[in-house]
Amino acid sequence: xPATRRWKNRPACLSAFxxxxxxxxxxxxxxxxxxxxxxxxxxxxxxVVEGELLSIAWRNPHPAMTLRVSSNGADETWQVQVLGNIxxxxxxxxxxxxxxxxxxxxxxxxxSRRRAGLLLATHVxxxxxxxxLLGPDESTGQAIYRGQGTVSAPRAAxxxxxxxxxxxxxAERFRNPDLPLRPEARRAKETWDPVxxxxxxxxxxLGMPGAMMSPHPIQFVERGSDIELRLEEWDAVRxxxxxxxxxxxxxxxxxxxxxxxxxxxxxxxVTTTAIDYPFMDEHGTPQSEAVxxxxxxxxxxxxxxxxxEATVTDPGTMTEPVVAFTTRWEWVxxxxxxxxxxxxxxxPLPVDAVR
Numbered sequence: 001x002p003a004t005r006r007w008k009n010r011p012a013c014l015s016a017f018x019x020x021x022x023x024x025x026x027x028x029x030x031x032x033x034x035x036x037x038x039x040x041x042x043x044x045x046x047x048v049v050e051g052e053l054l055s056i057a058w059r060n061p062h063p064a065m066t067l068r069v070s071s072n073g074a075d076e077t078w079q080v081q082v083l084g085n086i087x088x089x090x091x092x093x094x095x096x097x098x099x100x101x102x103x104x105x106x107x108x109x110x111x112s113r114r115r116a117g118l119l120l121a122t123h124v125x126x127x128x129x130x131x132x133l134l135g136p137d138e139s140t141g142q143a144i145y146r147g148q149g150t151v152s153a154p155r156a157a158x159x160x161x162x163x164x165x166x167x168x169x170x171a172e173r174f175r176n177p178d179l180p181l182r183p184e185a186r187r188a189k190e191t192w193d194p195v196x197x198x199x200x201x202x203x204x205x206l207g208m209p210g211a212m213m214s215p216h217p218i219q220f221v222e223r224g225s226d227i228e229l230r231l232e233e234w235d236a237v238r239x240x241x242x243x244x245x246x247x248x249x250x251x252x253x254x255x256x257x258x259x260x261x262x263x264x265x266x267x268x269x270v271t272t273t274a275i276d277y278p279f280m281d282e283h284g285t286p287q288s289e290a291v292x293x294x295x296x297x298x299x300x301x302x303x304x305x306x307x308x309e310a311t312v313t314d315p316g317t318m319t320e321p322v323v324a325f326t327t328r329w330e331w332v333x334x335x336x337x338x339x340x341x342x343x344x345x346x347x348p349l350p351v352d353a354v355r
Contacts, residue, residue, distance in 0.1 A: 041112050041113055041114045041115070041194060041195055042109075042110040042111065042112055042113065042120040043110050043111050043112075043113050044110065045110070045111070046108055046109065046110060046122070047108070047109060047110070047111045047119060048106060048107070048108050049067060049069055049078055049080075049106070049107050049108075049109070049119060050069065050104065050105070050106045050107075051067040051068050051069035051070070051078065051104065051105070051107075052067065052068045052102060052103070052104055053065060053066075053067060053099060053100065053101050053102065053103055053104075053105060054066040054067065054068050054077065054101065055101065056096060056099050056101060057343075058086055058095075058096030058099075059086065059341065059342070059343040060085050060086055060087065060340055060341060060342045060343070061085060061200055061201070061203070061342055062081050062082050062083070062084070062085055063081075063082040063084075063085075063086060063089075063096065064079065064080060064081050064082065065079075065080040065082070065099070065121075066078065066079060066080065067080055067105070067107065076117060077117065078117045078118070078119055079115075079117060079118045079119070080107060080109070080118075080119050080121050081118070081119070081120050081121065082120075082121050082134045082135075083109070083120055083121060083122050083134050083135035083136075084133075084134050084135045084136060085215075085216075087216060087232060087338045087340065088136060088215060088216070089134070090338070092133070092136070094132045094133070094134070098126075098132060103126070103127065104127055105124055105125065105126055105127075106124070106125040106126075107119065107121045107123070107124050107125075108121070108122055108123040108124075108125075109121040109122050109123070109134075110122065114195060115195075121134045122134055122135050136215070163299065163303060164220045164268065164297065164299060164306070165220045165221060165222055166219065166220070166331060167217050167218070167219045167331075167332075167335045167336060167337060168217055168218050168219070168220075168306050168329030168330065168331060169217045169329060169330055169331075169332050169335055170214070170215050170216070170217070170327060170328075170329055170330075171305070171328045171329060171330040172327070172328045173213060173215070173325075173326070173327045173328075174325070174326045174327075175213060175281065175324065175325050176322060176323060176324050176325070179280075179285065179318060179322055179324060180318050180319045180320050180322055181285070181317060181318055181319075182316075182317055182318065182319060185285075185286050185316075185317035185318070188284075188286045189283070189284050189285050189286060192283070192284025193284075194283075194284070197284060198282070198284075200282065201344075202344055203342035203343065203344050205233075205234035205236055205255065206233075206234065206277070206279075206282060207255035207256060207257075207275060207276070207277020207279070208238075208255070208256050208257045208272055208275050208277060208293055209272070209275075209280060209281075209293045209295075209310050209312060209324065209325060210277075210279060210280055210281040210282055211231060211233070211234070211236055211256065212231070212295070212308070212310065212325065212327070213281060213282070213325050213327065214231060214232070214233040215233075216231065216232035216233040216340075217232050217329075217335060217337055218230065218231050218232065218329065219232075219337050223239070225242050225243050226239055226240060226241055226242050226243065227239075227240040227242060227261060227268075228240075230337060232337045232338060232340060233340055234340055234342065235339060235340045235341075236256065238256050238259060239259065240259045240260070240261040240268075240270050241258075241259065241260045241261065242260075242261050242262070251274045252274070253274040253275060253276035253289065254274065254275070254276060255275070255276060255277045256272075256275070256277075257272040257273055257274050257275035257276075257293070258272065258273060258274040259271065259272040260272075264296075266298070266299070267296050267297060267298040267299075268295075268296070268297040269294065269295070269296050269297075270294070270295040270296075270297070271292065271293070271294050271295075272292070272293045272294075272295070273291075273292050273293075275287070275289075275291055275293070276289065280312065280314075280317075280324065281324075281325075285317075286317050287312075287314050287316070287317055288314055288315075288316025288317050289316070290314060290315055290316045291312065291313070291314040291316070291317075292312070292313045292314070293310055293311070293312050293313075294310070294311045294313075295308060295309070295310045295311075296308065296309050296311075303331070304330065304331045305328060305329070305330055305331070306328070306329040306330075306331075307326070307327075307328050308325075308326060308327045308328070308329070309323050309325070309326045310323070310324055310325045310326075311323050311324070312324040
C-alpha cells in the first residue's frame, strides 16, 4: 500500500485508539453528533468490524462501501457510510484511492440503531498498519475540515488579505437549540425522519437559511454592482443584489430566495425573502413562505476572520425572531472551492430495512 495513505497529521484522538477504544469514541462522537447531515439513527457506541472490501463509492454527500464480514462461520454484508465528505477528507489528506476492492480492512464506526448491518465509519486500519480518520481532522463537535494550511501561519507579502472577496474555511459553527417554535411546528419537527425525509440523501440541495450552515468553504465574488456568494456544498450560487434600484416585489420564490444587501458600519447585511424551501435546517425544522432571513457578515480587524449570524423571522412557525445560526470562517491562503459533484448511491442504502 502507498505510504501516502498513512495519516500525516494524526490528532490526539487517533492515538487514543491504540490505547483504549472509549477515548476514541468520545473524540469521534463529538464530530459525528453535529455533522452536516443528520446522523441521529447511529449509536454513540463504537463497533469494530473487520472484513473484505466488496465495493467503494467515493462520492458526496458521503462515501460508502460494502464489506464482507465473517461471523459465526457465516458471511454477512455490511453497508458502510463514511462520516466525512470527499471534499473535506481530501483537504485532510484522505482520498478514495487509499482503498482497494478485495483487501481486508478494520473499520471502526457507529452502528445504526434502525438498520441492521449499517455502520457510520469514523476510522479505518489497513493490514499494513496504516490508518486514516474518515471524518473531520478537528473533532471539536463542529464537523470542520481545516485544510492543509494553518490560519496562524505568518503571511507572505503575496498573501495579504483582500477584504471580503476570497475563499473562507469554516472555523466554528453554532446553531440555536432553543428556537421559539409554535406547537404545530414543533410537532412537525418531531415527526421528521432523517432516514426517509432528508432530501440531501437524494442529492437534493438545501435551501436558505440552512444552506449557509455548511462545513464547506464559501467564496465572495464581485459581479458588477452585485455580489455573488458561492457555496462549495451543492455547487450552489447566491446573488446578493446591492443596487437600490432592485426590489423584491413580484419575485418568484426559489430555494435560495431573493437577497438584497447593504453595507452597514463595514459589515455586509443581507436580507433574504421569497424562499420556497420547506425546512430551516438539515434537521427538519419547518419554515413557511413568510420566512425572512437577515444575515450579517463582519470582517475581523486583521481581515483574517469572518463572522456571520443569521436572524430568522417566520411568523408561520416561530413566535418571535431569533438568531438561529452563527459561523466563524477563517482565511487560509491558497484555498479554492472544489466541485461538489453529488451522486446518489446505486443501489441506495436499504431504507426498507428500517425497523
